[in-house]
Amino acid sequence: LHISVNIVPQLIPIQTFNFTVKEGLSRAINAEILNILHPFYSLANIYFVVEEAPQHGDIRYLDGDKLTYFTWEEIKLGHVYYMHDSTESKEDSFTLSASAYEIERQSLPVTIAVTVIPVNDEPPQLTRNTGLEVLAGEEADITSSMLNTEDADTPAEELVYHIDVPNNGMVALKEAPEESILNFTQAHINKGEVIFIHEGEESGGFSFTVTDGEHTSPLYQFVVTARPLTITMVTQEELMVFPGTRQSITSANLGAVTNEDGNEISYSLIRPPRLGRLILANDRNQYEEITRFSQTQLELGAVYYEHQLPEEPFWVMRDSVELTLSSQPAPDVRHILPITISYYAAHSNISSQLWKNKGLEIVQGQREVIDDSILDASNLLAILPEVKQDDADVVFEIKRFPDHGRITLGGQDLPRNAPSFMQEDVAQGKLEYLHDDSGASFDSFSFRARLKSEGQGVASPAEAVVLEEIFNISIKRRGSDSPDLVTIDMLLEVLQGSMTILTQKHLNTQDEDSPPDEVHFKVTKAPINGRLVDSLTMDPISEFTQEMVNRGQVGFISDGSLADGFMEFIVSDGEHQTEPYTLHIGVLARNLFLDKAPEIKVKQGDDETLVTEEMLRATTGGPVEEDILYKITSVPKYAAVMVDRQPTSAFTQTQIKEGRVSVRFVKSTSPRDSVAFIARSKAANVSSVLNITVQPLANIAQDPLLPQGALVQLDRKLLDATPLANKTRTSPTFTVIQQPQGARFVRSGGPGAGQPVDTFSQKELDEGRVAMEILNSASGSRGSVSQDEARFLLKAHGVPPAECVFSFQTGPYNASGVYPATLLRIPSEVPSKDGNDLPDVTGSPRSTPASPHWRGNMDWPNGGAPTTTSSGSSSHGKPHVYRRSNFWSILIPILVILLLLFLAAILAYYLIRKNKTGKHDVQTAATKPKNGEVASAETFRKTDPANNIPMSNMDSKATDPELLQHCRTTNPALKKNQYWV
Incomplete structure (x- = not known):
């Protein structure tokens, strides 16, 4: 189952x-x-x-x-x-x-x-639209209490306002106030992020609608009203100031408000006070002058008016300050603050209304004068009109006598029954106080001061002014203080060999209880460069008092040396003794020695050149050199003196020694300039002028020996401005400013050959276009040498011009001599009648065979021409030999003869081999040499006397200038049918 x-x-x-x-x-x-x-x-x-x-x-x-x-x-x-x-x-x-x-x-x-x-079915509802009130020109928040929209089914982030452009400003977000917006959400408003910036009309606003994405509200108007910001003075009391004091300016004197709470007001000074100044107290309890302050500083009591006491007494004075009150964007407001300076004004720290009541300081048991430097009631007189002041005076009535001394007037004690004295007595020094030598340290007496007019029965309102005050007396015990050396300058400067008085500037002591005549100076070590003397008796002294110094009774005499020294001394008032003091004694040299160069050379093209002590030095000759001051008295026109590469009007020897002083040319128009100056030591001065020269940047031959009567090539061997050309990258020019006495400058070659020239460039020199023609000496013995010179102005772009000197010597022409220049033409000498006085030139002149090309002025190769001699019928002709140096003039003919013999031997050998016999009158044509070469053999032929070329006497002055530019001293090449002689 x-x-x-x-x-x-x-x-x-x-x-x-x-x-x-x-x-x-x-x-x-x-x-x-x-x-x-x-x-x-x-x-x-x-x-x-x-x-x-x-x-x-x-x-x-x-x-x-x-x-x-x-x-x-x-x-x-x-x-x-x-x-x-x-x-x-x-x-x-x-x-x-x-x-x-x-x-x-x-x-x-x-x-x-x-x-x-959710379903969006509810339209947005505007619940608040109050509009906005804003300060003119300012910005304000648009809050939800002013503008608010609600929607039952839409959050605030999705409720969007769309606005038109406002007509009196713009709407922006706080995070970007410079950018205008035309839409925003209710959430922006709720968070306080929307602002309105006013600009323009006072009344306006903008139109807007609100949408939730589905529904849109009707068009609404948001009204914006601008109200102006104004400044109003609410309190303006007069400022009362006691003379010589500072008084706080409070809000009772300057009380201003705006119609908007929280706006700060600033005060700017337009017109300052005449009798004082405005000051501000800072955190460190210090005061500084101001021209601006704020309302907050005013309310804190940090702004003061400080009165400055005039020299003349007064009783009442009036002043004022004009200010501008500002608080943007409110319009400025001007205000004048009245100020009264009066002795009627109350002040907590002032006990006296007198012009002066300073009291007295006295040593026990001594007598002192009460003068108007410590007691003065002159300000009471200023109450009266000026016309009445001469007839009035101030009376002082003693109300209480001093306890430890006596008051005397003119040497007599004031009477007890009617003790009084006048301001005039005080001014004249008649009033004295005598101390009774008691042990009291303080005393005083009281008095009453009032005006008193001469011959006036009824007292005027001015006389009704009565001042009751106390005059205080401070008593110093005798011997309580030791003397004190208050000297600041412990140096005595004395002129060499003269006397100088010692003053309180050199020796001055302060001892409160000892008079000047009890203050003793004792010299413990005497100066080695002079001695102290009594200026009244001129006797040497080793001890003196402060009183003697105050009276100018102590002098120092210099022994004439320039060595410095000192004096050692002690000061004592009888009870006290100071430590040893030292007064240094400086000797001022009487003379000033100036050592200067003839000129300062500034190399052409250099930026600056240092001024050294080898160029400029001033000395006093003493063991200790003073620093010398150089003051420029005349400013150079084209140059400038500089210290540390900055233009200056003064410099010192120390600066020269340190290599800080230099000169330079600032204008490229002059080759030289000068500056005047005065050199000063402490006691001497010397004036001088310093020359400034431009040194040419060129190589110039020094005293070359040139043959008289010659034409000399002007080239770099004589004048060379190549360094200047390399530096400036231009071709410098030479301008002749002084012609030589025995020569002249000419063009060489070209259409203007032989013409005088005053200006030429380095390029023309390099091209061989300038020559100097040496004239024959018109006087003087044969064989004498003459000195000559030419002056040029060397110029180039960007540098100052420089003057250069070309010095040279001239002498008779020596054929065997060597000349440091290129000779375009040598001088000719007149021969004797037998023809035996020709110049000693190596080689014998040869006749020139007839040639159909000879025209007298031939274009020889390279500008050279052969020398010709006349036949027997022209025995007076002058030889013209062109050579660069006599050495070659000897060597070349020898070489030519040897070459001819060698060629003749070769020719004979050649004829024998041909077994030619008989004599033939045959011309053998020589091979035409190449350009620039010397012919290897010369041709000889018998000439018909009828065809002989006649020789003419050629003078150097008749030489064609155009031919001269082609002349040269080297061996030229031979043309056809030409041979050497």
Whole structure:
């Protein structure tokens, strides 16, 4: 027997699922949402009871009736629904339980959650639109209390305002106030992120709508009203100041407010006070003058008016300060603060209303004058008009005499019955206080001061002013203090060989209880460079008093040397003696010696040239040199004197020694300049002028010897400005500023050959286009040498011009001499009648065979021409020899003769081999040499006397200048039918 047992759960197992429903709609509760899991229970008759109804909806039957329970069968048929109530809720829930009454079983309660999908069906509602009030030109927040919109089914982040452009400003976000916006959300407003910046009209605003994405509100107007910011003075009391003190300026004197709380007001000084100044107290309790301050500083009591006492006494004076009050964007307000300076004004730290009441300090048992430097009531006279002041005076009436001394007037004690004295007595020094030598340390007397007019019966209001005060006297015990040397300058400077008076600047002591005549100086070590004397008797002294120093009675006489010295001394008041002191004595030289170079040369193209002590040095000649000051009195026109490469008007000898002084040309227009200066020591000075010259950057021959009557090539051997050309990358020019006496500069070659020239360039020199023609000496003995010179101005771009001198010597031509220049033409000498006085030239002249090409002026190769001599009929012709040096003029003819002999021997050998006999008058043509070569053989032939070339006397002056440019001293190549002579 097989028995099956089906075990059934005790509780009805229910499975539920949450579901979603749109706002205001319904959803069937079927087996997909509510299900019974066990088959036993699913076949039973099950009832579902609504334990907890939904809050935002109902459980309804198919026909719409609300249900509190339903069956499982109705669930399976889909007749039970959840109906949402269309509220703006986003979620809901309800609780069910299942029961099977027949079998008495039930389930646990289960809750089903409902998610509501909202539907945007509510339009936005504008709940607040109060408008905005803003300060003119300022910005203000647009808050939710001014502008607010609500929407039941739309969050604030999705409520968007769309605005038109405001007509009196712009709307922006706080994070970017410079960028205008035309839309923002309610969330921006709620967070305080929207601001309005006013600009323009006082009344305006903007139109706007609000949208939630589905619905848009009507057009609204947001009104913005601007109110101006104003500054108003609420208190403006006059400032009362006691003379010579500082008085705090409070809000009672300058009380200003704005119509907007919290706005700071600043004060700017337009017109400062005449009789004082405005000052501000800082954190360190120090005062500084100001021109601006704030309302806060004013309220803290940190702003003061400080009165500055004038030299003349007064009683009342008036001053004022003009200020500008500003607090943007409010318009500025001007205000004048009146100030009264008066002795009527109260001041807590001032006990006297007199012009001066300083009291007296006196040594025990001594007598002191009470003068107007410590007691002066002249300010009372200032109460009267000026016309009445001459007839009035101040009278002092003693109310209480001093306890430890006497008051005397003109040497007499004041009477006890009517003790009084006048301000005039005080001014004249007639009033004295005499201490009774008691041990008291303090004394005083009281008095009453008032005005008194001459010949006036009834007292005027001014005379009614009476001041009662106390004059305090401080008494110092005798001998309590030792003398103290308070001299700052312990150096006495004396002129060499003269006398100098010692003053309180050199020796001054301070002794509170000893008069100057009791303070003694005793010299313990006398100076070695002079002596101390009594200036009245001129007697040497070794001891003197402070009183003698104060009267100028002590002098020092220098012994005339420049050695420094010192004086050692002690100070004593009879009871106390100080340690030794030293007074140094410096001697100032009477004379100043200046040593300077004739000129300072600045090399052409150099940036600067240092001034050395070899160029400029001033000295006093003493063992210790003073630092000399050079003061420029006349500024150079084209150059500049510099210290540390900066233009200066003064420099010292020390700076010259340290290599810090230099000169440079700042204008490229002059080759020289000068600077006038005065050199000063402490006691002497000397004036002078320092010449500054540009040194040419060129190589110039030094005194070359040139033959008279010759034409000399002007080239780099004589003038060479190549260094300047390399430095400036230009071709420098020479301008003749002084012609030589025995020569002239001419063009060489070209159309203008032989023409005088005043200006030429380095390039022309290098191309051989400039020559110097040496003139024959018109006077002087034969064989004498003359000195001559030419001056040039050497110029190049960017550098100052320089003057250069070309010195040279001229003398008669010596054919055997060696000249340091290229001779384009040598001088000619007149021969004797027998033809034996020709120049001594190696080799004999040869006649030149006739040639149909000779025309007198031939174009010789390389500009060279052969030398010709005349025949016997022309014995007076002058030879013309062109050579670069006499050495070659001797060697070349010898080599030519040897070459001719060698060729003749070869020719003879050749004729013998041919066995030719007889004599034939045959011309053998020489092979035409190549250009620049010397012919290997010369041709000789008999010539008809009729065909002889006539020789003419050639003078150097008649030489064609164009031919001269081609002349050279090297051996030229021979053309056809030409030979050497």
